[in-house]
Amino acid sequence: MKNVGATRNNGSITFWKKLWKGNILPKWKMFLWKLVNNALLVRRGLKRRNIIQDSLCVICSQNEEFEKHLFWDCWLAAHIWKSCQLGINTSSAFSIPMSSWVKNFLIFLWKEDGHESSRVNLFIAVMWGIWIQTCPATLLRWIQGILKEVEQANCVSKKHTQVRCIRQEVQQHRLENQKVCLAGQSDIHSDILLVDGTWKASKGTRNAIAAVGWILVRAQSNTHEGSECVYAHSALQTEALAVSKGLAYARQYEVDSIIVKTGSSKLVQAS
Template sequence: MVADLIDDSRNWKASKVWQVFPPDKAKIILALHIPQCDTADTIEWSHTKSGKFSVKSGYWFLKASGENPNPTNPFWRMLWKSNIFPKWKHFLWKIMVNVLPTADNLLKRNIQIPSSNCKLCKDRQEGTAHILRDCQISQRIWSAIMGISTGNSQHIPIQDWIKNFLNFFRKKKEDGEEIALKFISTMWSIWLHRNEIIFNNIHTSPGRIIELQRICYDRAMKSAQRSKEDQISEICNTEDMERKEENSWELGARSTYRVQILVVDGAWKKKHKSGQWQAAVAWKNISHSHGEEFASRVFASTPLQTEAYAVLQAIKDMEWKCSDISIKTDNQEVIRALHQQKKADKSISSIISEIKQRARSFQYFSCQKVKREDVSLAHNLARKARLGTYLS
């Protein structure tokens, strides 16, 4: 009965919820979405994708951290309160605690990789300081965009180097915020192009980094000049434009690089005798030569909520891997909610908020309504996951 809903290998905390609360209350609690956008404060562990603390993630955090990110520290207060994309805050946090998934950090965790050389220069081992500052390609980028010479900075830890610059920019009265955004967007663009080289199999292009920086900086400047509510409204186009495109929702402009196309679906079934339900989500990358896919059980209270979780899961899994993405779903209501969030069902409202927020981190993002048979690959994976027969 209740045990059917719990995958003991992954949901130890969920089992505790079932022990404390009645079944009807427990499943509602477990299906609640914890948003990662600007809503009421909640407590979560940001070092895991799920937001749930684990002993393993806590161990690696403490082992890898060169500094404790104490919220009372002036730098951390400045970072958390800064008006930049939440994804950039997470990116800076990973740099500061030395957990950015560079080659040297992956090797420390015994993760096998094809090569530990820098993906930009192909010359030296890839580390956080090297890829973001000391690589000959990165040095040229810093000089071209910011006029910063990094050749004599190799003796300075990358964390101190970043903090010194951001603290300096913060003290400038007139254009400090703009320069800080330019600085962060430069680092982000170097890292984004590094990921393009790995996952899109393209060649190093300093010009591409400069192009990414310009796009990211322009978007960050627009975002910093208006309220959070206005950000989503303007980035997602006007409601009039959305009504004309009820079968799709798009952000940004498609680049010349390959768009990753994912089909997503959710599987939800209510057990009428017991009143319980089971749900699972899945996605399949139909543009990837290796056939990337994911499927897993989730807690969801309705079929609609399951479909929304499927879209969100696909975005979360791909946001570090590509800059252009197109998601295909057979659920019209999810598309409608993206266009008119205020009218969305309350069970998916916070999920839609997070989908929109995460979508802004891509150069191009689209979510399209397609026929049911077009998402059959994802549907089959979700169904297997719901039944417990999916093998990852």
């Protein structure tokens, strides 16, 4: 029983971490938190607090308004779920608690589409649209508002997909434009030295404090690393110092053959 409880607790923590870190509107995150924790001010809760006298759903006027009815059972909510791009049939989830249904559905979408799922945004947008349209005085205004929210939710989903595609194209373009410069000879038994230098110009001084670092990966799978602060007057000199100090560091391990990997193509071309 303890293991089951620990697993559920870890799953809940993972869900909330994904939600808070997700590319979702802050007000939507708070809305979901309240929904999952039964903290929304639905009419049933308001009646219990003696704030209102009637707890019937303002849409169907047949059942008491609470989370499950508002987002599932009400005829208009069910119609909206079927009409949106997700095509959800809420009748199939009749016996599942509302909070579990929301969490399970979001986890499923994250697993299928990745952390920046456009369907997650659409799912939350539809629920948000249903929620904010429960206050209008007339049913006609309610229907007009919710249809507008569904249309806006679909637009948000499309824009999210377009942004993700553009981002992927930019990343692919960067990868295609990367330059790889090779110099010298090596074999499969060579050790690998990765070096990098960080430099920033300082006003009023010719030489600025820079940082260099290196990682030596031995053919025997042993790894050694080091770093040092240096003085340099340019980024190129900083990278050159990183190579120099990295090679000096590797010499103490009696390296016979080594591959040096640096981010400076000028150093490679000059070698």
